[in-house]
Amino acid sequence: MNSQVHYLPLTPGLFSILAVLLAGLVILIQLRVLSYAYMRLGVGPGVAMLLLFGSLIGSYFNIPITVLPGPPVRSAQIVEFFGMRYVVPLVASWPGTVLAVNVGGAVIPTLMSTYLVIRYQLWFKAALATAAIALVIHSMATPVPGIGIAVPVFAPVVATAILAFILSREYAAPLAYIGGSMGTLIGADLLNLDKISGLGAPVASIGGAGTFDGIFLTGILAVLLAGIASPLRPRPAW
Structure with missing residues (x-):
């Protein structure tokens, strides 16, 4: 079962689009066109690329946490939602819905957000x-x-940046x-944990399919939007 919880949350085509977008951002960062955005975030271009990759x-x-009881799970399907196509992984002899945490969509953003909060003392x-964004x-x-x-x-990108x-203004990029x-x-996954067991999903990944694209793009685009309006690199609290 452990090997089957790891899968691309998007179809290969959409995942390739994100990869091409990332490659374009890397090129712009190397050309120092977008360096200002990540300087406002408080990290250098090298760290920014490592974060994105x-x-x-x-x-x-995905890191499995527990198994939720529920109806028979779906398998090997493509589900479309708001124009995005998500992958239901192929599974066999599945015990129920596996609740997991996605590394790229939950673990890394949480660690980076924690670092930014502590670095700039942005607790409140x-x-x-x-x-506010969780409610939206x-x-x-x-x-x-x-x-x-x-x-x-x-939808959340512009609202987050604004x-x-x-x-x-000084800390707009980290806050974005x-x-x-x-x-x-929190708003999509954690506040809806009670609804997951009845959806027949083989893997319900926090920060994974259904929310990863939003987290990935919202994090990048909100920082870019906020970076345009913010002043020079914010001063760390330590």
Whole structure:
């Protein structure tokens, strides 16, 4: 079973689009066209590329937590939601819905968000941004049979950037990343855990299929949008 919980959350075509987008960002970072955005986030271009590559590649890996009872699981299907096509993995002799944590969509964003909160001492503002985005995402989140919880991809991006800029111009970029990634995780996945067992999903991955694309794109695009309006690199609290 452990080998079957690891799978691409998107179809190869959509995953390739994200990979091409990432390659384009890497080229722009190397050309220093986008260096300002990640300097405002508080990391260098090398760390930014490692963060992006880690998130994309880590989307393949899920860490199982427990097994939820429920109806017979679906297998080897493609489910479409808001124009995005998600993969239901091929499984055999499955005990129920495996609740897991996605490395690229949950573990890495959580570690990065924690680092940014501590580095810039954004405890209150980060909590406020996360709570506000979580409410917005929760209102949009939709249970999708075979997949779990899915959210529209681009809707939260502008709202995240604007909210972060309103809360703090100097720290708009870190707040955009924290609010966009953590707000999506909490609003879409954690607040809907009670709905997962009845969807027949073989793997319900926190930060995985249904939310990974939103977390990946919201984190990147919100930082870029916020970075345009923020001043020079924010000063660390330590």
